[in-house]
Amino acid sequence: MLLFVKNMMIASAILPIALLAAAFLCTLVAGFVLLFAVVVMPGIGTLPDRDFLRSFQAIDKVIQGNQPLFLLTWAGSIVSLVIATALSVWQLDGAIRVIVVVAFGTYLIGVQLPTFTINIPLNNRVQTLELDRLDEATLADERYHFEARWNRWNVTRTVFACIVSVLLLIVLVVFHAQ
Incomplete structure (x- = not known):
C-alpha cells in the first residue's frame, strides 16, 4: 500500500511537467509546420522546377539527417504527449481528461499519421x-x-497541430486553476 501511495505521489508530480512538455513541444511542431x-513552401514555390526540387x-x-533539435522536438512531442495522456487518464477526470485524450487522438491522426503516410513518402520520392x-x-x-x-x-x-496546441494550453490553464 505504501508503494502504491508513493507511486501516486510521483505520478502526481510528473503530470504537470508532462503536460507542460507536451504543450511546449506540440506547439513547436505546430510552429514548424506552419512555417x-x-x-518555406510559398518561397521555394516561386522557383523554377529544378531549383524548387533541389531546394526541397x-x-x-x-x-531527415536527424538534425538533433528537430528530432528532439518532433519525437519529444510524441513521447511527452503519450506520457501526459497516460497520466491524465489515470489521474484526471471529467472534461479535462477528455480534452487531453482528444488532443492526443487529434495529434496522432491529424499530425503524425499524414506526416508518416503522406509527407515523408513524398519527401523520400523527391530525395531519390x-x-x-x-x-x-x-x-x-x-x-x-x-x-x-x-x-x-x-x-x-x-x-490539427494548432488545434492540439490550443487544447493543451486550455488543459494547462484549467489544471493550474485546480
Missing part, C-alpha cells in the same frame, strides 16, 4: 531524384505530383 505552410531536397536532407539527369518535362511532372499534395497535407497537419 513551412506560410513561408536540401531542406529535407537536414530534417537525380535532378541534373532529368529533362524539363520530367522535372515539371515530378513537381506536379509532389507539390500540391505535399502542401495540402501540410496545411491539414498545420490546422
Whole structure:
C-alpha cells in the first residue's frame, strides 16, 4: 500500500511537467509546420522546377539527417504527449481528461499519421531524384505530383497541430486553476 501511495505521489508530480512538455513541444511542431505552410513552401514555390526540387531536397536532407533539435522536438512531442495522456487518464477526470485524450487522438491522426503516410513518402520520392539527369518535362511532372499534395497535407497537419496546441494550453490553464 505504501508503494502504491508513493507511486501516486510521483505520478502526481510528473503530470504537470508532462503536460507542460507536451504543450511546449506540440506547439513547436505546430510552429514548424506552419512555417513551412506560410513561408518555406510559398518561397521555394516561386522557383523554377529544378531549383524548387533541389531546394526541397536540401531542406529535407537536414530534417531527415536527424538534425538533433528537430528530432528532439518532433519525437519529444510524441513521447511527452503519450506520457501526459497516460497520466491524465489515470489521474484526471471529467472534461479535462477528455480534452487531453482528444488532443492526443487529434495529434496522432491529424499530425503524425499524414506526416508518416503522406509527407515523408513524398519527401523520400523527391530525395531519390537525380535532378541534373532529368529533362524539363520530367522535372515539371515530378513537381506536379509532389507539390500540391505535399502542401495540402501540410496545411491539414498545420490546422490539427494548432488545434492540439490550443487544447493543451486550455488543459494547462484549467489544471493550474485546480
